[in-house]
Amino acid sequence: MTPAIEVKQVYKCFGRLQALGGVDLEIRVGEFFALLGPNGAGKTTLINIIAGLTRASRGSVRVMGHDVVMDYRDARRVLGVVPQELVYDPFFTVRETLEIQSGYYGLKNNGAWIDEIIHHLDLADKAHVNMRALSGGMKRRVLVAQALVHKPPVIVLDEPTAGVDVELRQGLWRFVKQLNREGHTIVLTTHYLEEAEALCSRVAMLKKGNIVALDSIRNLVNSVTGCRVRLRLSPDVLPSTLQPLLSSAEEGYYILALEGYFLLEHVMEALRAAGSQVLEMQILQPDLEEVFIKTMAGTEIAKSARIAETTALPT
């Protein structure tokens, strides 16, 4: 089956800066996929290349089988992109903006679908308000609506929830999940890892323009070795013998990273020897955030989940 998005050996240089260093990626039709990475990793550059807004220095990209350069008209027709930046025309109302956007795709009589999008994105009472009079969160809703006017089978959302309130976030995800259930492929970039974990089935992690992890969330989380323990102690001091295990400390809690559960006994011994009393103790389950931190730090999980070692896509 033709993949929704196929990225082959894509490089992008801005002058001497290499933003992408040979990215290979295949996203299947119907997937809810997350593209993760720290600031400057190359996520937006890759999205812009997929959207045909930036040309790759080398390599090729296809959306639903259409090459984004050779066959750009068809590639754009099957793709809707919600950009990270708030770009809008201040002279039109919300509804006019969506009607104009429909016009770009040659769509007449698109009113029923526009009404549906307006309803789902909770924009009904703003439909006749001028774009410049909307709050930042409202403008972002319109950007989402604009990306959907032509009912594209592939939808890319570049940090759609950055700086928006909880209500919009929840409403947006409800709508996007519905679109995914109806068969739309969703690609999401976000810095909210818990959001990616809750919504997506597979993730790619980009670091300095290269994919360093690509797998299902379940496989990535299962590949975390060792365990973490969260402690609250009295007195509120971590004995010096345990300092080498300290992963982080905040608000009276110490998080220790252990190679395995067998080290718990050593921790308890050290606490007893130092006269520390355990007020609270919690074994933390690995999550996507831990995978992300370890991958970006270049520890063993990055190697175990490397794209080169990833075999077939999950069926």
Ligand SMILES: Nc1ncnc2c1ncn2[C@@H]1O[C@H](COP(=O)(O)OP(=O)(O)OP(=O)(O)O)[C@@H](O)[C@H]1O
């Ligand atoms: N038009 C441009 N000209 C020069 N350098 C650019 C341009 N666009 C991006 N870059 C650089 O390319 C690298 C990747 O940037 P990109 O915006 O793709 O990262 P990102 O992963 O989307 O980051 P963020 O999470 O901050 O949005 C960065 O070093 C950035 O400064």
